[in-house]
Amino acid sequence: MRDESRWTSTPITEDILRGALELERTEHGVLPHRLPAWARAQCADGQLAMAESQPSGVRLAFRTGATAVELDTLPTRRIYLGIPPRPRAVYDLRIDGRLVDQASAPGGNALIIDMATGAVEHQPGPVGTLRFADLPEGVKDVEIWLPHNETTELVALRANAPVEPVPDRGRRVWLHHGSSISHGSNAASPSTTWPALAAASAGVELVNLGLGGSALLDPFTARTLRDTPADLISVKIGINLVNADLMRLRAFGPAVHGFLDTIREGHPTTPLLVVSPLYCPIHEDTPGPGAFDLDALARGEVRFLATGDPAERAGGKLTLTVIRAELARIVEQRAASDPHLHHLDGRDLYGEADFAELPLPDQLHPDAATHRRIGERFAELVFSGHGPFAARPA
CATH class of the missing domain: 3.40.50.1110 (SGNH hydrolase)
Known part of the structure; x- marks a missing residue:
């Protein structure tokens, strides 16, 4: 049985998010960007907007003794009519550098794109929750790598033990x-x-x-x-x-x-x-x-x-x-x-x-x-x- 008294929420801020150049505050939470706003304003190309908002290389990185972690996200999938649909995007959980689990987020928005006409239909969807449980006991460095191929708004991060930023390791x-x-x-x-x-x-x-x-x-x-x-x-x-x-x-x-x-x-x-x-x-x-x-x-x-x-x-x-x-x-x-x-x-x-x-x-x-x-x-x-x-x- 889940002991709610032990669970804490951690704000998703720059000190636990790596690989993004900017965080945009949204209605639901934060949207990581890989180009800053001034750069995005200089090009109206939809392909670029899609690519830079897909968080390739972006990951949550924190140190914790938690044995369970939850992440609420709002992904936006792109579905192209006439093309076989891609499987749901994957989140990687790495502990002390090792890949130990993977999951996909339920819910989310969908963009239905008709490649013949260029028409785009936006279908809103709910926030979904990823749960990583049965993590090893003891303090460890945790990374949650966000999908490289799906725009992802980060809504909330929870764990059953305190979370803190990973200390600077002096890496290049x-x-x-x-x-x-x-x-x-x-x-x-x-x-x-x-x-x-x-x-x-x-x-x-x-x-x-x-x-x-x-x-x-x-x-x-x-x-x-x-x-x-x-x-x-x-x-x-x-x-x-x-x-x-x-x-x-x-x-x-x-x-x-x-x-x-x-x-x-x-x-x-x-x-x-x-x-x-x-x-x-x-x-x-x-x-x-x-x-x-x-x-x-x-x-x-x-x-x-x-x-x-x-x-x-x-x-x-x-x-x-x-x-x-x-x-x-x-x-x-x-x-x-x-x-x-x-x-x-x-x-x-x-x-x-x-x-x-x-x-x-x-x-x-x-x-x-x-x-x-x-x-x-x-x-x-x-x-x-x-x-x-x-x-x-x-």
């Missing part, structure tokens, strides 16, 4: 920006996206600005990176520029320079890693825009294809091959005067041989096993040995 902060793969698309759970796995392996604190469909060299994103405290910064550039068919080669080079210039205004000597695109056959030599494969949708499958013409490269259209070469050139040029700037070819994380073994199920995004491989390789190549983020003696 890794700030990462990228596209939907960095965001965590098709990962099994929020703490098993490739950036989360790499961060856990390296013992660093992750701030994940992976923004699905929205890694587009936006100036407000560069200024956000500039203004966010970090010990290590990485930016993964390329795939969204191709599948959005956003710019041509003439604009791409100066845009990359400007993006890096802005980051350097706030982090002049911070190790900064530029990562080029992972291997993706549909866009290696074929420009965008990308699109849903309608034949696959008719079979109830989600797959993507490139709709451009390889001949259009002569007119400056971007492909992944073009972008990789240009990024390598830009980093080599800048590194002559910036010894803390580094480059990593994305195919070293996931290349042609990996695709043969672990193909991209929808031709664009990796599955859970591939997220793990990418995370392990990033940790090995970047955080270990002579990697650009390896810990150096003081």
Whole structure:
């Protein structure tokens, strides 16, 4: 029987929430954002609004002797008509760094999206409660990783023992920006996206600005990176520029320079890693825009294809091959005067041989096993040995 006298509520504030850049007060509680309000005000794109409000890498982190914890949340699911529905988003419970439980929140809002017409219907729903019980006795560090793929309002946190912030461990902060793969698309759970796995392996604190469909060299994103405290910064550039068919080669080079210039205004000597695109056959030599494969949708499958013409490269259209070469050139040029700037070819994380073994199920995004491989390789190549983020003696 639950002893209500032992249960206490803990306000959800910045001191127990990691990975978010801003908390918005809502009717129900707080909504974590991964872009600040001033940045959100500079772009009305619905894709960006969805991506930044999905709390990839955001987690509640606290120390407690509790054996049971409850979290009230109000998720907002997106349901696309004509596309097989995704399963409910997952919350990961980690204790002293180990994944010990997972759960999904009941209730919540739904956005019903008709992709043929663009019509959106909002269906309000109730707040749901997640309960994690039978936790180990004794004081422990608890993390509840919020869903990486579902907008989540946090309403209340309760436990059957007092909760306090985890003391500062002096860990380095890794700030990462990228596209939907960095965001965590098709990962099994929020703490098993490739950036989360790499961060856990390296013992660093992750701030994940992976923004699905929205890694587009936006100036407000560069200024956000500039203004966010970090010990290590990485930016993964390329795939969204191709599948959005956003710019041509003439604009791409100066845009990359400007993006890096802005980051350097706030982090002049911070190790900064530029990562080029992972291997993706549909866009290696074929420009965008990308699109849903309608034949696959008719079979109830989600797959993507490139709709451009390889001949259009002569007119400056971007492909992944073009972008990789240009990024390598830009980093080599800048590194002559910036010894803390580094480059990593994305195919070293996931290349042609990996695709043969672990193909991209929808031709664009990796599955859970591939997220793990990418995370392990990033940790090995970047955080270990002579990697650009390896810990150096003081």
